[in-house]
Amino acid sequence: MEFKLEAHRIVSISLGKIYNSRVQRGGIKLHKNLLVSLVLRSARQVYLSDPCPGLYLAGTAGTPMPQPGEPAAQPPAGWGEAPPPPARAAWPDTEPQPERPAATDAPQAGHPEPAATVTGAGDCLRRREEDTAEAAWGRVVGPRVAAPVGVSDVSPEGPSAGCPPAREGQRGRIPRVDGRCVPQPAEEEPSAPPALCPRKRGAAGAGRGHAGCAAPCSTPLKKPRRDGGEEDGEEEMETGNVANLINIFGSSFSGLLRKSPAGGREEEEGEESGPEAAEPGQICCDKPVLRDINPWSTAIVAF
Amino acid sequence: MKCFSRYLPYIFRPPNTILSSSCYTEADIISTVEFNHTGELLATGDKGGRVVIFQREQESKNQVHRRGEYNVYSTFQSHEPEFDYLKSLEIEEKINKIRWLPQQNAAYFLLSTNDKTVKLWKVSERDKRPEGYNLKDEEGRLRDPATITTLRVPVLRPMDLMVEATPRRVFANAHTYHINSISVNSDYETYMSADDLRINLWNFEITNQSFNIVDIKPANMEELTEVITAAEFHPHHCNTFVYSSSKGTIRLCDMRASALCDRHTKFFEEPEDPSNRSFFSEIISSISDVKFSHSGRYIMTRDYLTVKVWDLNMENRPIETYQVHDYLRSKLCSLYENDCIFDKFECVWNGSDSVIMTGSYNNFFRMFDRNTKRDVTLEASRENSKPRAILKPRKVCVGGKRRKDEISVDSLDFSKKILHTAWHPSENIIAVAATNNLYIFQDKVN
Numbered sequence: 001m002e003f004k005l006e007a008h009r010i011v012s013i014s015l016g017k018i019y020n021s022r023v024q025r026g027g028i029k030l031h032k033n034l035l036v037s038l039v040l041r042s043a044r045q046v047y048l049s050d051p052c053p054g055l056y057l058a059g060t061a062g063t064p065m066p067q068p069g070e071p072a073a074q075p076p077a078g079w080g081e082a083p084p085p086p087a088r089a090a091w092p093d094t095e096p097q098p099e100r101p102a103a104t105d106a107p108q109a110g111h112p113e114p115a116a117t118v119t120g121a122g123d124c125l126r127r128r129e130e131d132t133a134e135a136a137w138g139r140v141v142g143p144r145v146a147a148p149v150g151v152s153d154v155s156p157e158g159p160s161a162g163c164p165p166a167r168e169g170q171r172g173r174i175p176r177v178d179g180r181c182v183p184q185p186a187e188e189e190p191s192a193p194p195a196l197c198p199r200k201r202g203a204a205g206a207g208r209g210h211a212g213c214a215a216p217c218s219t220p221l222k223k224p225r226r227d228g229g230e231e232d233g234e235e236e237m238e239t240g241n242v243a244n245l246i247n248i249f250g251s252s253f254s255g256l257l258r259k260s261p262a263g264g265r266e267e268e269e270g271e272e273s274g275p276e277a278a279e280p281g282q283i284c285c286d287k288p289v290l291r292d293i294n295p296w297s298t299a300i301v302a303f
Numbered sequence: 304m305k306c307f308s309r310y311l312p313y314i315f316r317p318p319n320t321i322l323s324s325s326c327y328t329e330a331d332i333i334s335t336v337e338f339n340h341t342g343e344l345l346a347t348g349d350k351g352g353r354v355v356i357f358q359r360e361q362e363s364k365n366q367v368h369r370r371g372e373y374n375v376y377s378t379f380q381s382h383e384p385e386f387d388y389l390k391s392l393e394i395e396e397k398i399n400k401i402r403w404l405p406q407q408n409a410a411y412f413l414l415s416t417n418d419k420t421v422k423l424w425k426v427s428e429r430d431k432r433p434e435g436y437n438l439k440d441e442e443g444r445l446r447d448p449a450t451i452t453t454l455r456v457p458v459l460r461p462m463d464l465m466v467e468a469t470p471r472r473v474f475a476n477a478h479t480y481h482i483n484s485i486s487v488n489s490d491y492e493t494y495m496s497a498d499d500l501r502i503n504l505w506n507f508e509i510t511n512q513s514f515n516i517v518d519i520k521p522a523n524m525e526e527l528t529e530v531i532t533a534a535e536f537h538p539h540h541c542n543t544f545v546y547s548s549s550k551g552t553i554r555l556c557d558m559r560a561s562a563l564c565d566r567h568t569k570f571f572e573e574p575e576d577p578s579n580r581s582f583f584s585e586i587i588s589s590i591s592d593v594k595f596s597h598s599g600r601y602i603m604t605r606d607y608l609t610v611k612v613w614d615l616n617m618e619n620r621p622i623e624t625y626q627v628h629d630y631l632r633s634k635l636c637s638l639y640e641n642d643c644i645f646d647k648f649e650c651v652w653n654g655s656d657s658v659i660m661t662g663s664y665n666n667f668f669r670m671f672d673r674n675t676k677r678d679v680t681l682e683a684s685r686e687n688s689k690p691r692a693i694l695k696p697r698k699v700c701v702g703g704k705r706r707k708d709e710i711s712v713d714s715l716d717f718s719k720k721i722l723h724t725a726w727h728p729s730e731n732i733i734a735v736a737a738t739n740n741l742y743i744f745q746d747k748v749n
Contacts, residue, residue, distance in 0.1 A: 031483075
């Protein structure tokens with residue numbers, strides 16, 4: 001557990017460094033950012049491989065969904081976003097809400113696209129790695145595409161009712177300032193059960209998702225969660241929040257790095273999409289942890 | 304080792320520095336220090352793009368007890384901040400490296416580089432001035448040819464010594480990434496410049512093209528796993544060079560093997576100690592500096608916590624490893640947070656390759672005697688460095704009872720770091736850059 005917290009903290013710090021490197025004089029330093037991304041990867045690996053302590057607490061339906069006050073710049077499939085102003089504009093929104101876990105509706109929508117990207121990037125990044133937890137991510141990432149569907153069903157019920165109606169068909173776009181809109185990946189509807197199976201396996205603590213969904217999933221506790229959907233939504237939001245954060249960086253970098261020493265951006269995105277992919281595997285058991293730990297919210301607020 | 308504990312310090316500050324050492328501008332921070340091949344000149348570069356050259360004064364018979372001191376010889380602005388409009392990037396003027404060329408005539412030549420551009424500077428003295436031009440009067444105004452009735456031969460008359468620096472070559476636009484090293488080849492006709500992913504070979508006479516000799520940029524940048532951190536030519540073999548990587552490996556390449564030296568001739572790597580594995584293992588194994596010994600038989604590498612000496616004939620592990628500040632190993636997380644873990648320390652050999660030196664925090668620097676295996680920690684500070692005082696060895700207490708003169712790890716000042724040091728090529732004179740101050744210590748004459 002301590003390792004998880006430590007890893008958590010290190011991931012937050014690393015993300016902060018990557019963000020700050022954008023505004024450094026002299027341009028982005030490839031060497032330093034590469035090292036930071038390696039630390040990010042190590043922390044992520046530890047985070048995933050540390051067995052879940054079983055402190056899982058089922059959230060209730062009454063649990064308020066975290067306000068999507070955080071910036072949720074959602075880049076389209078890649079480039080051309082103008083990131084920093086919206087992100088900064090969102091800060092005043094987030095400041096009064098430090099308690100809320102750093103999770104928004106919006107990032108879920110990020111899932112389909114980064115999920116897709118991540119699968120490829122993840123394979124690319126990890127092809128030398130034997131870590132089966134990471135192999136599990138590949139499986140997790142795919143079915144995760146389904147998750148936003150569940151969330152989108154739920155979100156109207158939640159506080160995110162402020163979602164502009166335009167979210168249908170505006171896939172890949174979110175008004176960034178309020179971060180409330182969820183781009184609708186509703187078109188993608190892989191079946192829910194496979195989506196959750198890997199996560200549950202991960203939650204079961206093995207950290208190994210490579211068995212098929214036939215693997216005996218989980219405790220009965222998980223079922224109500226699944227049905228509630230809301231909890232999944234929260235999980236998704238929490239992980240997705242980080243995922244979206246990565247995507248913010250990705251798009252930000254793309255805007256900056258595209259004109260700069262080429263490849264720095266791709267390298268960043270490749271690495272950043274890694275941690276994003278890392279999250280879902282353990283989310284269901286970490287949810288209480290995540291909610292209680294401010295580093296995530298702190299990290300998001302900082303951006 | 305006893306000579307090293309008896310150093311006479313005297314301090315030189317680059318001009319433009321505010322007197323109090325606790326108050327300085329960032330532009331004054333020294334970013335590189337280098338003796339020339341005879342040791343007569345010492346060049347420093349700073350973050351503001353300036354180069355200051357010190358010259359050792361000639362030893363006089365009258366003051367035999369006072370060895371030649373270093374005085375400012377020349378100061379010039381080498382690089383200016385630039386802006387790359389195409390990429391919307393500011394290019395820092397900070398001087399990353401200075402390398403001297405061997406002296407071939409009365410003038411001195413050095414290479415200085417920032418992140419993107421290498422410049423060849425000629426530093427020459429002028430102590431005579433021509434007088435008696437026919438077409439110009441004494442103030443330099445042109446004379447009306449109609450008024451010229453006689454011709455005379457201009458004569459050279461003595462004048463006050465003036466040292467002027469002129470940029471003779473500008474080698475630009477060859478690096479996409481940040482230049483971290485330059486190295487003059489032993490043929491004195493070529494040199495190389497290395498950035499994060501590529502190494503280029505230049506001829507001094509040709510500025511509009513260079514040869515790319517190493518390229519480790521992957522086709523897909525997502526596969527990037529390591530970058531080049533330092534590179535140096537062999538001191539005698541003009542076909543051989545080494546470059547170090549962020550993964551803690553060193554590659555030796557032979558330019559005769561192929562035009563593009565992507566495939567190394569030798570690969571130096573020490574297997575990682577699994578008991579030391581942590582989140583930051585990769586960062587602390589990144590090599591920040593690599594230097595050939597003067598003999599050319601060994602290379603020395605500096606990573607965050609150690610200095611290692613490698614024999615060129617043995618690739619699987621270094622022959623010597625010296626712990627610089629192992630007490631920091633338990634503090635890596637804090638050092639990561641405050642960015643200190645990314646500090647790039649340099650290392651230097653002495654003239655005879657028997658002693659190596661590198662810097663640390665709290666203005667400490669360390670020397671290791673390879674023969675006696677003894678080491679010493681010294682401090683470069685104004686308080687401890689009165690003229691003619693002898694440097695006292697320092698000790699860091701790593702826990703338990705702290706003795707009187709020891710300093711505990713938690714009291715170390717991590718903002719005072721010695722990244723750049725230089726050793727005179729033949730004598731025991733060292734130059735140590737501590738933020739904005741330059742300390743020159745020399746061996747006491749018995």
